[in-house]
Amino acid sequence: MTTGTPPAEVLRARDVHLVRDGRPLLQDVSLTVRAGEHWALLGANGAGKSTLLGLLGARTHPTRGTVDVLGRRLGRVDVRELRAYVGHVDPRHPLTEPLRVRDVVLTGATSSVAPLPRWRPTPEQEARAERLIRTLGLAGHREARWPTLSQGQRGRTLIARALMPRPRLLLLDEPATGLDLPGRERLVEALDALRRDHRELATVLVTHHLEELPPGTTHALLLRDGRALAQGPVADVLTGDLVGACFGLPLALARHGGRWTVRTTGTGTGTGTGTGTGTGTA
Template identity: 70%
Template sequence: MPHGFPVTAPPVLCVTDAAVVRDGRPILSEVSLTVRAGEHWALLGANGAGKSTLLSLLGAVAHPTRGTVEVLGHRLGRVDLRELRSYVGHVNPRHDPGSPLTVRDVVLTGLTNTNDRVPRWQPTPEQVVEADRLIGLLGLGERHGARWPTLSQGERGRTLIARALMPRPRLLLLDEPATGLDVAGREQLIERLDALQDTYPQLASVLVTHHLEELPPGTTHVMLLRDGRPLAAGPADEVLTSDQVSKCFDHPIRLTRTDGRWSVRASRPTARPDGPPPGR
């Protein structure tokens, strides 16, 4: 790790009154967020709420129009972004390797931060061993030689998580990782994400989704976004209430949690006891 990146310095992320304006239109407003080592945050909100824009700030991909963003103790605008990004694991389900790489090769590109293998670059034997360890950790041990076009959407997603972990980041960002997955693929993904907490207890993560069913049981904190503004943020059990989620999505919702997993249903009004009989 380069000089100046303290290993244990909290917080991992610190956003203060951040705003993003594009073409005169506010995309994000008054966003403040602190993420510490070992915390697992979810950004929830309807389509267009600003979740992915906020994630781009957290991943040092974009700058705020106003306010400050500190990633791994370094303020955006005062640090080499390319160097900083190499210590942030970013999982984008739309990632395209550009050629039919094997699972192992895709994971190894996490070291070069490129889509394809770098010409004449060769990993060390130790790096290959680490790639295979991560592939096994994500449940793909028998698929390390499979080529990208032959992988299911779920296998691709788990391959990209292994790729993001290859440089041993302190921060893992996941942009709607369950996009396009069937039920089995989604459950396998959630199971593996939850297991990472035991293997990497100091790793912080931020996951973007608009489906509460996609939240791993180990989610510790949540920020609800509506129209580019934080509606609520804090410990998951305090933020994820039927009332606040209903406000976030502008629809009456009943929220339940079973065995650590959240589920939602539309909240239907209760019929009045003295109301008219059915059919009248």
């Protein structure tokens, strides 16, 4: 990227509202994500994080406001074509067949859950799948079947799958769901490796645990009751006052080696923020 020239916009949401069954899920939310930025969407359960991610991934449309994904406005573009340029990682991936890791990754080339009949990958696609498997730390599991994988191995497999079509944007919906501490740390390490190896890739990660954020996280958006409470560079947004207001708890935050820890400073009950168990080591 040329010095002094802002990176290209990957996402822009303006004054977005989303109403479902008469209930407002998002209200007046705006967000701009540029190439090479790594955003965290943070908030308690029900704050609207996954709902907003669905808009950013062209899976739903706003009731009011505009969403531009890779320069194309929702409502004016074939979303099936647009989704080919957006990697979406959902740990609830609906795979029922006992596919090998390699085969799951290759389904990212066809945007399908299972291999398509009579489809064969090109040598270039096979080579890319192998590179991604290595990058995500799965080289020793490439022949392992889906039912035998741990939750963490499945998560990293799905990230490799999402990267197969060389997307400019990667959306991660609570990728650490169900992981134990070693699995979480391996996932965080893999996400940070992606940042180093794919400089132009923009990512948006949904979580309600600050301990799950990779060191390369650059920006954050705090959601509370469907509204944006604060957004911007992590140094400005991830503070005890702002995150505490987001979760409704008195909190103290600390950052060590690029990783965050959280602890309560009062007597409130937990809301899903975690208690500061992250250490920043893999």
